[in-house]
Amino acid sequence: MRHFSAFPRLLPAxxxxxxLLPGCYSRSDMKSEEGATATSKSTTETPATAPPEEAxxxxxxxxxxxxxxxxxxxxxxxxxxxxxxxxxxEGFMPKTGASxxxxxxxxxxxxxxxxxxxxxxxxQKTFYRIKEKPYKDTYQGISxxxxxxIQQPAKSTDIPSVLxxxxxxxxxxxxxxxxxxxFIYSPKNAGAIPYIxxxxxxxxxxxxxxxxRAVSVYGYxxxxxxxxxxxxxxxxxxxxCCDTEIPYYIWVVGPADAVRxxxxxxxxxxxxKQAHFGVTYxxxxxxxxxxxxxxxxxxxxxxxxxxxxxxxYRVVAVSDASVQQPVEFVVxxxxxxxxxxxxxxxxxxxxxxxxxxxxxxxxxxVTAATDQTKASSGPESKFTHFAKxxxxxxxxxxxxxxxxxxxxxxxxxxQWTTKNDATxxxxxxxxxxxxxxxxxxxxxDKRPVFELPLTLQPGE
Amino acid sequence: xxxxxxxxxxxxxxPQPPAxxxxxxxxxxxxxxxxxxxxxxxxxxxxxxxxxRAMGVATFNKGRHWAIFLVLxxxxxxxxxxxxxxxxxxxxxxxxxxxxxxNAILGMFWFFLFSVLLKRGSTNASTTPF
Numbered sequence: 001m002r003h004f005s006a007f008p009r010l011l012p013a014x015x016x017x018x019x020l021l022p023g024c025y026s027r028s029d030m031k032s033e034e035g036a037t038a039t040s041k042s043t044t045e046t047p048a049t050a051p052p053e054e055a056x057x058x059x060x061x062x063x064x065x066x067x068x069x070x071x072x073x074x075x076x077x078x079x080x081x082x083x084x085x086x087x088x089x090e091g092f093m094p095k096t097g098a099s100x101x102x103x104x105x106x107x108x109x110x111x112x113x114x115x116x117x118x119x120x121x122x123x124q125k126t127f128y129r130i131k132e133k134p135y136k137d138t139y140q141g142i143s144x145x146x147x148x149x150i151q152q153p154a155k156s157t158d159i160p161s162v163l164x165x166x167x168x169x170x171x172x173x174x175x176x177x178x179x180x181x182x183f184i185y186s187p188k189n190a191g192a193i194p195y196i197x198x199x200x201x202x203x204x205x206x207x208x209x210x211x212x213r214a215v216s217v218y219g220y221x222x223x224x225x226x227x228x229x230x231x232x233x234x235x236x237x238x239x240x241c242c243d244t245e246i247p248y249y250i251w252v253v254g255p256a257d258a259v260r261x262x263x264x265x266x267x268x269x270x271x272x273k274q275a276h277f278g279v280t281y282x283x284x285x286x287x288x289x290x291x292x293x294x295x296x297x298x299x300x301x302x303x304x305x306x307x308x309x310x311x312x313y314r315v316v317a318v319s320d321a322s323v324q325q326p327v328e329f330v331v332x333x334x335x336x337x338x339x340x341x342x343x344x345x346x347x348x349x350x351x352x353x354x355x356x357x358x359x360x361x362x363x364x365x366v367t368a369a370t371d372q373t374k375a376s377s378g379p380e381s382k383f384t385h386f387a388k389x390x391x392x393x394x395x396x397x398x399x400x401x402x403x404x405x406x407x408x409x410x411x412x413x414x415q416w417t418t419k420n421d422a423t424x425x426x427x428x429x430x431x432x433x434x435x436x437x438x439x440x441x442x443x444x445d446k447r448p449v450f451e452l453p454l455t456l457q458p459g460e
Numbered sequence: 461x462x463x464x465x466x467x468x469x470x471x472x473x474x475p476q477p478p479a480x481x482x483x484x485x486x487x488x489x490x491x492x493x494x495x496x497x498x499x500x501x502x503x504x505x506x507x508x509x510x511x512x513r514a515m516g517v518a519t520f521n522k523g524r525h526w527a528i529f530l531v532l533x534x535x536x537x538x539x540x541x542x543x544x545x546x547x548x549x550x551x552x553x554x555x556x557x558x559x560x561x562x563n564a565i566l567g568m569f570w571f572f573l574f575s576v577l578l579k580r581g582s583t584n585a586s587t588t589p590f
Contacts, residue, residue: 290479291551297478305482319478459474459481 076122076258077174081113082166083142084181085129087153091226091241092182092248095149102147105222105248109180110146112250112266113139116178121265130157130181133165156229159185159434160203166253168207176254176262183249184421184429186231196430200437214256214280215438216263216339219273219416221245221426231429235422242424247416249428256280263339273412274341277438285334285382286403286452287312292373292380293388296320296327301457316401319459321394328364328390331403332383333452341410342449343368343384351406352387357399359456361391391456398457405449409435462486465493472562476555487548492541492563499540500570503533508575508582521585530571537567 083089092105117125117139127142128134131154137145145151159181166177187193204213228241250267252259260279267274290300290313299305301317321327335343342348345368354363365388373380380386387403413435418427428434440446466485469492475484507529511517541560550556579586 294479297474299478299481302482304486306486317481319474319481459478 074174075120076176076261077172078124078126079116079119079122079176079178079262080126080128080166080170081116081142081178082128082130082134082162082180083109083145084157084162084179085131085145085150085153086157087155087227088182088184088229090150090153091224091228091246092222093146093149094225096147103223103225104220104245105224106146108220108222108270110143113143113146115266119266121261130154130162130179132157156186157181159183160199163200163203163253164206167204167210167213171207171210171213171254173255174258176252176258178262179249179251179253181249181251182246182428183251183431183434184229184231185434186229186233186429190232193430193433196433197436200434204437210255212256212278214254214259214276214278216252216259216267216279217275217277217435217438218250218252218267219247219275219412220249221247224424228424230421230424232420232422235420238424244424245426246424247426247428264337268339271340273410273416274339275410275413275435276339276341276407277435278440279339280447281338281449283450283452284337285312287332287379287383288314288316288454289330289332289378289380289383289386291378292332292376292386293330294328295390296325297459298327298329299459301455301459314453315455315457317457317459318391318394321392323392326390326392327394328388330380331387331389331452331454332380333385333387333403334382335384338449342405345385347408347410348385348387348405351408353404353406354387354389354401355404356401356456359391359395359399359401360393361389361401361456363403364388364390395456395458398455401454401456403452403454405451407446407449462490465489468493468566469559469562472558475559476553477551480550480553483548483550488544488550491544492537492559495540495544496537496563496567497570499536500533500567501574503529503536503571504574504578508578508585512582512585512588516584518584521582521588523589526575526585526589530568533571534564534568538564 092103094103096102113127116122119125125139127137127139129137129142129145162179162181166179170177185196187196187199192199222245224242224246226241228238228246230237252262252267254262256279260281263276263279288300290298296318297320298316298318300313301315302313305313305315316327316329318327345366348366352363352366354361367386367388369380369384369386373383373386375381389401409432413432416427417431417433418425418429421427421429462485466489469484469489475481507526512521538560541563542556545556545559575589579588582588
């Protein structure tokens, strides 16, 4: 026995070490393991059956809406602010009264102009007063006009020609034009009223086609002290107007990307009515949540789904589903970058749709984050909205499933539109016709606000 | 490797709850599978080669001594499973204990298999358990 000495005693220990060294997995290992390829025998076994992420979905979702986010960090080249100073705007900017009271318009616009003047999100800021054509002004000059009234009001400004000017002279990449006006458009005669939409479209396209042109419309109301000029001239002007609040608008015109960045930097903070035309948004962050209100037999089918630090899962692997035991899963979405209009739960409930192939998957509900989800230690704390989806038929093979938010004209536009503005009210003459003119030229070409592709596949 | 351990451990059914399936398949099954093989082999080596050969212990070579090691091996396999599942923070579920029991049975099977293969190399226990 003795002649074996110490070495054989070590043999079992050695064998054990050799055996265990390459073996142990942990979730944090998985990532480095995939990158480092085959340094140990266990690496060769990455699940070959898992589909590449999103591969079967692709479709139209992978286009520009993903790309625009790249330049977000850079400030805009220039912002051109145009304040309409025709007679109809005088009521918004009356001379300061004896008691020092001002209108909501003065309060709001003076502050907005100051914010634009100070903002670091644009390099060059220029201010114009619009009469028959834009007159260059200084920040001090235009701010004084807002505060203490219009000195020499223009007789009238014609919205199509203003838009034409903006598009032909001020439309540059990385530049937005901000138009502040009551947008009361009086056509030359009653016969021109049906053609308001066409006039606007023509004005925007006269200087050439800009496929990335976008317009954001923000609507506000303000008290009004002065003479009110209705669009229908025949109705006659109303002096000493008004008891009701009168709407005014801020239009942001420019390339889609620039408009989006300007909106986010300066106009999203305050509550307002808004509508967006042709503005594109980067695809919001989203992920499946396997442990938040989940039901039934399904799990993440993504390759490397066991990684604890993966930030997004897009593949639902359904092992079993039936009418008695349906599968329910929740998709967390981060809509913080979208305008508030698209973040409203009511809007989402109406316009978020689910498109699937060969499946009975249905969108059950859309909810906003609550204090409970925000405080959770799970991944649901990262998301602002949740979409719950149910299906009762297991998929036969990998199939795409797309959550799509339709871009719908908000309801306030119809409520703020009037056909006859002879009596002053919180409505604007032919507003929806004006906005019709901003829609993309080709009908049915309206892009969804976002598309979130997922994949349904059978469990292995 | 993963596919092999998956097929072995899913003989008792799919992992529960389903949401933890990827963690079980990618992490826990390979871990407990490899540990189980290694520990079973180590126990066999300790019994036949360390105690009953290198150390020359003459009074620990009966079938009941072998059985002690067999049961000990099963117990370790059970505890290793419970430890691994808690280390990977899977959701608490009775499945964990079914899996641990299955792993103990597998552990005892490996111990038996390695015993049959390696007992000849022992001087004092070459005919244990039979």
